[in-house]
Amino acid sequence: MVKIGIVLGSIREGRLGEQVAAWALEQARTRGNAEYSLVDVKSFDLPFVTDPVPSAMKNKQYGDERVQRWSDTIDALDGYVFVTPEYDHGVPGAFKNAIDHLSPEFFGKAIGFVGYSGDGAIRATEQWRTIVALWGMRVVAPEVHLTFFTDVKDMREFAPAGFRTGELAKVLDAVVAAASER
Template identity: 45%
Template sequence: MKIGIVLGSVREGRAGESVARWVLDGARAHGGADFELIDLKFFNLPVLDGAYLPIMANKRYANAIVQAWSNAIDGCDAFVIVTPEYNHSVPGALKNAVDHLGGEWNGKPVAFVGYGADGAVRAVEHWRQIFGNFDAKVIRAQLSINIFAEMGENGFTPNERRAGELDGLLDSLIANAG
């Protein structure tokens, strides 16, 4: 079983990188699956402007960048989405990336690690609706990381609850993917 940890911010100096790397390390320590970091910034996806609905593309895309993104997502059985909150919702670059695909997401379990001033809870609620359109199995357990308390000059310093929360999230994600 392969679980993709999707790093959903592409900003220069993004906080998400240290959060996603902590998730990857924690996931590998947890075990029970193969884990891969899928960094959205690596793909540099264009804005979705094709004439056809992605769900109709049958996972075959004219644009090589989109095809590489499709292959990365299609190769995973489940996902941990590491997401910031922008303007009380999901970050646009990641929403665009999600919109580019169709069947690659369908029916797969998805869990969320949010980070923000209020733990990105509004963004994660919106993601739950969005992934509902793919019949994804959205996992109840989530991490709501407070950037003021847990992000500082030394990067991400998770509070003592986080490791246990991540283990619980992964237990649920893996059980639903099995």
């Protein structure tokens, strides 16, 4: 059975992403077609990338125990669903920093996106597509674009519109299928 990580990329206090990722994980675990787990970037407390040696040249061996734990966690998965906010029309800096620590851990693996923002994180997910292309990742076509206007109450409570469950199912189906082909 393939292993799929629901990767929560926001590290902000009071982040809406926790609710979004919990919803995605809850929906995923009812399916029985893969082993799903939550991977919370915040829990790794990653430093800024400052090492002059590119991650692709490190053979998945890192001097910082936090980065090594991050590497081991990501490497053990066959595919990912990035739960990403959009900050100032782009990917969140802390999430990008986390991804920049690694490289071969992602090679050729499957990935899908659940974005959330005022307009559904469309620009952030498009930027992620460009970023992960470097590693030959198999980016699935379906995406979920949650908006503050249709899927969030009072800017604090995640309450997805009913059709979002079907959108997420399509993302999960595609990620599992692509991960299974590997």
